[in-house]
Structure formats: C-alpha cells, structure tokens
Amino acid sequence: MSTSQIAFLKGHGTENDFVIVPDPDNALDLPATLVARLCDRRAGVGGDGLLHVVRSAAHPEARTMAGEAEWFMDYRNADGSIAEMCGNGVRVFARYLQRAGHAEEGDLAVATRGGVKRVHLAKNGDITVSMGRAILPEDGVTVDLGGRSWPARNVNMGNPHAVAFVDDLAHAGDLLSVPPYSPASVYPDGVNIEFVVDRGPRHVAMRVHERGSGETRSCGTGACAVAVATARRDGTDPAQTGTPVTYTVDLPGGTLVITEQPDGEIEMTGAAVIVAEGVIDPDWSAPRP
Numbered sequence: 001m002s003t004s005q006i007a008f009l010k011g012h013g014t015e016n017d018f019v020i021v022p023d024p025d026n027a028l029d030l031p032a033t034l035v036a037r038l039c040d041r042r043a044g045v046g047g048d049g050l051l052h053v054v055r056s057a058a059h060p061e062a063r064t065m066a067g068e069a070e071w072f073m074d075y076r077n078a079d080g081s082i083a084e085m086c087g088n089g090v091r092v093f094a095r096y097l098q099r100a101g102h103a104e105e106g107d108l109a110v111a112t113r114g115g116v117k118r119v120h121l122a123k124n125g126d127i128t129v130s131m132g133r134a135i136l137p138e139d140g141v142t143v144d145l146g147g148r149s150w151p152a153r154n155v156n157m158g159n160p161h162a163v164a165f166v167d168d169l170a171h172a173g174d175l176l177s178v179p180p181y182s183p184a185s186v187y188p189d190g191v192n193i194e195f196v197v198d199r200g201p202r203h204v205a206m207r208v209h210e211r212g213s214g215e216t217r218s219c220g221t222g223a224c225a226v227a228v229a230t231a232r233r234d235g236t237d238p239a240q241t242g243t244p245v246t247y248t249v250d251l252p253g254g255t256l257v258i259t260e261q262p263d264g265e266i267e268m269t270g271a272a273v274i275v276a277e278g279v280i281d282p283d284w285s286a287p288r289p
Contacts, residue, residue: 006285008038009096009277010045013088013127014270015217015253019047020096026058032080034285039078045280048216049086050076051093062111069109069116071097077212085114085158087220091127091272094119099274114158127272131221132158133264134228141181143193146173152181152193153229157266159211160191161225165233169197172207175215194222196230204230205250217253224266227258238262 006028009020019038021028030052039047052074056062062072073093075086090110097103097110098121108119118130135156143152143164148171152162162181166172172179172195179193190211199205206226208219227247231237238245238260246259256270 006280007277008045008280009274010047011051011092011095011272011274012253013091013218013220013272014251014256016086016088016219017047017217018089018092019045019050020053020092020274021050022053022096022100024053024055024058026054028052030076032076035076035080036078038280039080047078048210048213049078049083049089051089051096052076053093053096056111061113065111065116069111071102072111075112077210078214079212081212083113083159083212085112085117085221087129087131087157087222087224087268088218088270088272089220090117090119090129091220091268091270092274094121094127094129095272095274112158125271126269128267128269129220131224131266131268134225134260134266136228136232137186139186141183141186141191143179143181145179146171153232154186155225155229157221157224159221160187160189161194161222162187162191163194163196163226163229165230166195166197169195169205169207171195172209175207175209177214178211179209192219192222192225194219194226196226199248199250202246203248203250207252218251218256220256220268220270223249223251223256224258224268228260228266231260239264 038044054072056066056072120128137154140154150164152164155161193209196206208222210216259267
C-alpha cells in the first residue's frame with residue numbers, strides 16, 4: 001500500500017486529539033517525518049498524536065499479545081516519535097473500533113506498548129480503560145520555571161510522569177517547550193510533566209506538557225498519575241485502606257474520573273468522539289524533494 005492511499009479519521013478524548021490511520025495488515029510505511037506532517041495543525045490534518053490501528057498478529061511488537069487482544073494501538077507522538085501508551089488515545093482507539101464494527105458495547109482488550117489494556121464501552125457513551133498499576137519510583141525531580149521551583153513526584157503509568165503541585169496553573173507558563181527539571185538522569189528518555197492545583201475534596205485541575213507533543217488539552221495517563229500522586233499526598237492508599245479512591249481531574253479539554261482500586265488497578269472514565277474521516281491527497285503525501 002502506498003502513502004497515496006492513506007485513509008484517516010480524526011477523533012478526540014477530552015480534546016486530546018488524534019489522527020487515526022486504520023491499517024489492519026500493517027501494510028503502511030509511516031516514518032516519523034510523515035507522522036509529524038500528518039499531525040501538523042497548519043499543514044496537515046492536525047493532532048496531538050497518531051493512532052495506527054493494526055491487528056496485533058500483524059505487528060512485530062504486538063504478536064505476543066495477539067492471544068489476548070486482536071488490535072494493537074501503535075501510538076506515535078506528534079513529532080513522529082514512538083510512545084508506550086496514551087490513555088485518551090486508547091479511548092479514541094476503542095471508539096474507532098466500535099464505529100468500524102470491530103467492537104461492540106461491553107468489554108474489549110487493546111494491545112499497547114504498555115501492555116494489554118482492558119476497555120469497557122458503556123451504553124451512555126463513556127469509555128472506561130483499565131490503565132494498569134502505577135509504579136512510584138523514589139527518585140523524583142525538581143521543576144524550575146519562571147523563577148519558581150517545585151518538587152515533582154515520579155509516577156510511571158507505562159510512560160513516565162513528573163507531578164508538581166502548584167498554587168496557580170498559570171505558573172506553568174506557556175508549556176511550549178519542556179519545563180526545565182533536574183536531575184535529568186531520572187528521566188533519560190524524557191518525561192510528561194503535570195502541574196496540579198486543588199479544586200475541592202478529591203477534585204483537582206491540571207495542565208500538562210506531553211513528551212514529544214508540547215502542551216495538550218488532555219492527557220489520560222497524566223490524569224491517572226495526578227490522581228495517584230494526589231492520593232498519596234493526601235495520605236490515601238487503597239492498598240492499605242482496602243477501599244477504592246476516586247478523583248475528579250479537570251483538564252483544559254474536559255473532565256476525567258480516575259479510580260484506584262485496592263489491588264492497584266487504575267480505571268479512567270471519559271468520553272471519546274470521532275469527528276471526521278477522509279483520504280490524504282496523493283500530491284500532499286508524496287515524498288518531498
């Protein structure tokens with residue numbers, strides 16, 4: 001299949017938006033340069049990332065998961081780099097599978113580089129994703145921005161996060177570039193950085209700089225990392241209490257509800273929408289001279 005035949009859809013989860021490229025047999029060549037062009041908001045389709053939809057059995061990175069999950073979410077950041085996971089992306093990926101007739105209301109398994117994720121498509125349109133368990137490494141970083149400094153909690157949700165609690169979300173600046181943090185050795189492959197403020201009991205708001213994408217309107221794994229970091233800050237650990245804990249997380253693009261179970265499993269619930277579909281113009285997708 002040549003790049004002149006690329007079909008695509010556009011979708012978002014709490015305004016974290018994605019270019020969706022269905023490619024069941026993994027026949028497309030999607031180099032980083034092409035992904036970045038597709039995600040370009042002025043010269044391409046535009047998106048915070050790209051969801052490459054492939055059958056697990058057809059992708060070398062997912063074949064071992066094919067027995068658990070038919071479909072693999074080959075996720076790419078907006079700059080074309082490969083990422084382990086994207087929580088909002090999984091919800092949009094599941095919505096696409098439902099639209100395409102590959103999934104129905106109820107339970108679904110999706111393979112990702114962060115492992116197999118369990119998804120539930122509810123009748124009311126919400127999609128819940130079991131995001132796995134958070135890992136809480138002891139080594140954290142300090143984020144320095146605009147003359148201010150904050151300690152940031154290290155949370156790994158299959159991808160790395162640094163969660164900083166601030167007094168005002170405006171203190172995060174424009175988030176166009178990576179907020180400076182140290183020591184850099186804690187995150188050798190880069191990190192997603194969340195800035196968090198309290199809104200009420202078990203209710204927070206956040207902004208995020210996503211590795212490889214800049215500030216995004218929403219970040220699912222980031223919201224999970226924030227909920228876990230906030231719970232620990234509040235002295236709550238479901239593994240110790242035996243009771244689930246739920247946080248409402250407001251993001252610029254909407255609201256996600258995050259629940260951590262006593263066994264450590266984290267569930268994220270929110271909406272996912274497909275907004276358009278089409279075909280890339282052959283002249284545009286041809287390699288540049």
